[in-house]
Amino acid sequence: MNPRTQSLRPLLFLLLWQTGRRSLASAPELQNQPRSIAVVGGGIGGMAAAFYLRQEFGAGVGIDVFEPDAVGGRLATVKIGDHEYETGGSVIHPLNLHMKHFIEKLGIRPREDVHSKMAIFDGKELTFEESDWFLVNFLRMLWRYGFSFLRMQMWVEGILDKFMRIYQYQQYGYSFSTVDRLLHAMGGDSFLTLVNQTLEEVMMGEGFSQIFLNDIVAPITRVKYGQSVRINAFVGYVSLAGTDSGLWAVDGGNKRVCSGLLYHSKSELITARVTSISLKLRPSKTGTTTTFYEVNYVGESGSAHTLYDIVVIATPLHQGKSDITFTGFSPPIPSHYPGRYHQTVSTLVHGLLNMSYLGITEPASQFTVTDILTTDTRGCAINSLSSLDPVHIPQGYQQPPASQAKVWKVFSQQPLSQEQLRDMFLSWDSVSETRWLAYPSYRPPQRKTPPFILHNRLYYLNALECVASAMELSAMAARNVALLAHHRWHQQAGKIDQEDLHIRLRGEL
Secondary structure, eight states: OOHHHHHHHHHHHHHHHHHHHHHHHHGGGSSSOOSEEEEEOOBHHHHHHHHHHHHHHOTTSEEEEEOSSOTBTTOOEEEETTEEEEOSOOOBOTTOHHHHHHHHHHTOOBOOOOOOOEEEEOSSSEEEEOOSOHHHHHHHHHHHHTTHHHHHHHHHHHHHHHHTHHHHHHHTTOBOSSHHHHHHHHHHHHHHHHHTSBHHHHHHHTTOOHHHIIIIIHHHHHHHHSOOTTSBHHHHHHHHHTTSTTOBOBTTOTHHHHHHHHHHTTOEEEOEEEEEEEEEEEEOTTSOEEEEEEEEEEETTEEEEEEESEEEEOSOOSTTTOOOEEESOSSOOOSSOSSOEEEEEEEEEEEEEOGGGGTOOSOGGGOOOOEEEEOSOTTOOOSEEEEOOOSSOOTTOOOOOTTSOEEEEEEESSOOOHHHHHHHEEEEEEEEEEEEEEEEOOOSSOOOOOOSEEETTEEEGGGGGGTOOOHHHHHHHHHHHHHHHHHHHTTOGGGBSOOOHHHHHHHHO
């Protein structure tokens, strides 16, 4: 890693803290602030959008968040026995500065770290089992793959160094009107190329072998996104970055960040499903015509509608994810963008693991692996199998051995049949299944990405998810959209689609 870049990372984190102070100080000085803003979607993206919109526009604007289900979206937990367990997004990278900023701001602690150990399963047997000793793991990798694993880490670090640029842009209030412009600001043409090539093509072009891709890289993309190495290389990089050391989670469940942001933003939660958004024109006192957005929704009390100055869509506009219709717009806004969302089934089983399913003959009491990744092999019905720890680690907690019944999480593309459960477990006393349309299907070439700007003051946060999906990327998109909405409301074009930040900073010095 570049030592200069490494030294800049703590500085970026400190700079991020100043963003709120800058925005809150400037917001009251600006005239003609919007009266009301709607955020459609109560997941991490929507809650981060509410947080940053409050930060940009100040205390005077009313912010309503529409969510028909529980706040948190794809961040969710389920209770089994006396504890809760994560069913959705489970880990956060140590350099996810927005997520770090959130928990510091909200006073939430990271979860206590628990020991983990990884293995790789090809559908018949374990092809790799991590040792407790670093040197043993290194020598095993060196013997089978040469220096490929180290080279992969260096490749990911090189991309990460470029990825970190977005924090500096956002700290200084820069925003971008399209996904392509945002990616270009981070990594230039190389990032746009990553989106339109497969991970397999890019890594083989970098000299990695097909065996390494099949044995090591494919299990990582399968556990992260349920897809093969033929996903786009940018989301593939996000997958590989998720194997870094220092990964963490929120004490009590990652969904706590969403509820905390809702409270901190002083937004009003409206438990309702948005059905349509219409463009409305109203005469103003000055004789001009003012544009509003009418949000129509259905809740427990029936149908209703409200007018807003600004609307942020923070839910995917894809078939099966949303059925919002848009009326009165020219050109028309589509209700569904091209592409589909990939199904991931999360099955939590409290039971006794069947060692023979993994091709293991050793006693279960000696099996200490917690995370089992799978290769992209025909006949392998699961993407991963992991031993779960509670979202809150109680004092004195110890991981149960595999010889005892405990909670396992199985990721698969289809619901598990009773026969498949019997193959994997000797016995069980509870099964909890959650079906997620979790991520887009990431097969390149990338079609034209949806815009961040659907209309003059109507924004689409999930446009960024079309190239990659993660908690931090949702927060990043939320920050971008909040800045974009602020600058466009106040006609501050100099902070939109500019990539001259480093030139300006050198000029200031």
